[in-house]
Amino acid sequence: MSNTVTLTDNRTGASYEFPILDGTKGPSVIDISTLFTQTGMFTFDRGYTSTAMCRSSITFIDGQKGELLHRGYDIAYLAENHTFLEVSYLLLNKKLPNAHELEAFRLEMKKRSFIHEGMMKIFDAFPDKSHPMAILQAAVASLSSFYPDHLNANKPEEFHEMAMRIIAKMPTIAAFSYRFKKGIPIIYPNLDRGFTENFLYMLRSYPYEHVDLKPIEVKALDTVFMLHIDHEQNASTTTVRTVGSTHAHPYACIAAGIGALWGHAHGGANEGVIRQLEAIGTLDNVDKFIARAKDKNDPFRLMGFGHRVYKNFDPRAKVLKKMCAQLIDEIGIDSELLKVARRIEEIALSDEYFISRNLYPNVDFYSGLILKALGIPNDMFAVIFVIGRVSGWISQLIELKEQDSIKIVRPRQLYVGESNRV
Ligand code: SDX
Numbered sequence: 001m002s003n004t005v006t007l008t009d010n011r012t013g014a015s016y017e018f019p020i021l022d023g024t025k026g027p028s029v030i031d032i033s034t035l036f037t038q039t040g041m042f043t044f045d046r047g048y049t050s051t052a053m054c055r056s057s058i059t060f061i062d063g064q065k066g067e068l069l070h071r072g073y074d075i076a077y078l079a080e081n082h083t084f085l086e087v088s089y090l091l092l093n094k095k096l097p098n099a100h101e102l103e104a105f106r107l108e109m110k111k112r113s114f115i116h117e118g119m120m121k122i123f124d125a126f127p128d129k130s131h132p133m134a135i136l137q138a139a140v141a142s143l144s145s146f147y148p149d150h151l152n153a154n155k156p157e158e159f160h161e162m163a164m165r166i167i168a169k170m171p172t173i174a175a176f177s178y179r180f181k182k183g184i185p186i187i188y189p190n191l192d193r194g195f196t197e198n199f200l201y202m203l204r205s206y207p208y209e210h211v212d213l214k215p216i217e218v219k220a221l222d223t224v225f226m227l228h229i230d231h232e233q234n235a236s237t238t239t240v241r242t243v244g245s246t247h248a249h250p251y252a253c254i255a256a257g258i259g260a261l262w263g264h265a266h267g268g269a270n271e272g273v274i275r276q277l278e279a280i281g282t283l284d285n286v287d288k289f290i291a292r293a294k295d296k297n298d299p300f301r302l303m304g305f306g307h308r309v310y311k312n313f314d315p316r317a318k319v320l321k322k323m324c325a326q327l328i329d330e331i332g333i334d335s336e337l338l339k340v341a342r343r344i345e346e347i348a349l350s351d352e353y354f355i356s357r358n359l360y361p362n363v364d365f366y367s368g369l370i371l372k373a374l375g376i377p378n379d380m381f382a383v384i385f386v387i388g389r390v391s392g393w394i395s396q397l398i399e400l401k402e403q404d405s406i407k408i409v410r411p412r413q414l415y416v417g418e419s420n421r422v
Helices: 035-039 075-081 084-093 099-111 117-125 132-146 156-182 195-204 215-227 235-244 250-261 269-280 283-294 315-331 335-348 352-356 363-373 378-402
Strands: 004-008 015-021 059-062 067-070
Touching: 015 035, 067 075, 067 084, 067 315, 075 215, 075 315, 084 099, 084 195, 084 215, 084 378, 099 156, 117 132, 117 156, 132 156, 132 250, 132 378, 156 195, 156 250, 156 378, 195 215, 215 315, 215 363, 215 378, 235 250, 235 378, 250 378, 269 283, 269 335, 269 363, 269 378, 283 335, 315 363, 335 363, 363 378
Parallel strands: none
Antiparallel strands: 004 015, 059 067
């Protein structure tokens, strides 16, 4: 029995054969790269729901089982036993770091955490009401101007330098965006603090006072970064790979990924969760909003619920739900907001509409609550998502370049416009 599928065109009776490619886990794929030359037709797959765009060994998701692996390690194991920086190293280098490798990585992140002083003008140029994602996207794109040497993405050593620069500077750019928006003095990275602790420190500290960061707060934020690190070929990762396929440098690729992640159906969802909980306000309003979410004529969606791939509990949501409870026990959160969130979760997990559509809480439902408890403003939530995801985006770009020939991403279309007009 050959490892192929046969496609028959019932209009002509013609048959075409295509190879089946098997991975190490998950669904096999039908290699249809010769479809057009054989049949003169394209496939049509809105939203690419049934299309694999690449081979990858970084992340594996089983949506039915609610399984998520990074380089073969289960996400619950990684969250329990490792830090965000260790998992970043795992994605970037295909293995967890030993003590020496981790120390060297930590040092490189510290050394590169400062930004070119000329970039301060970027923050200054934005009006106070600017969304931090707009500032972040502009600042990342500007890195190619402030660091103009070694921009050749096809030279491994130059790509590595740009990649490390992006990962290390992202928390600093994010924290500076926040401080400039608030009109408060910026706090430079403190080299005595770790990657995640330093970010909270740059957000919260003041030149004249010592800020105490509770270990549970640092652990909670580190877990949020880790659980956002990578997620197969989601919309923003596909964007990063698409820009990378044109041989653009990683600054352009990551700036494009930030734009894609900003959408409320994607990375903007955790901000949407809190705004929605605040709009619902009290327990009395919950039923009204649930009814709207179920109403086909109402575009209202329950933010933080549903997922293109997970048709079971998002495994990241399970980890964050536990972390959220620990954090709330220790530092407390707006109790009305939490009561509303718990009531929504309770209804959604028992209501036929959500059950029949496999709509479970996703990563954003609980990350929104954790970030709120940490006192991080709503419009910084997608920025936090970027800080976590950028290690995954860079790993995906490295993988793209390792594959023999980079094929530029160029899908086709079903033309439904006018025929030739005179
Ligand atoms: C992320 O791809 C990734 O991996 C993304 C991400 C990552 O790490 O990169 O996991 C991060 O983006 C998580 C998702 C965050 N987005 C939200 O929480 C926004 C709310 N969720 C929905 O917009 C929606 O669930 C999506 C966009 C996440 C998934 O949409 P799909 O798979 O395209 O599902 P669909 O729109 O086809 O909906 C199927 C049905 C529809 O009802 P019917 O037409 O069958 O009657 O479910 C309904 C939808 O109306 N539905 C919802 C709903 N999500 C889907 N109804 C109410 N509330 C919702 N949230």
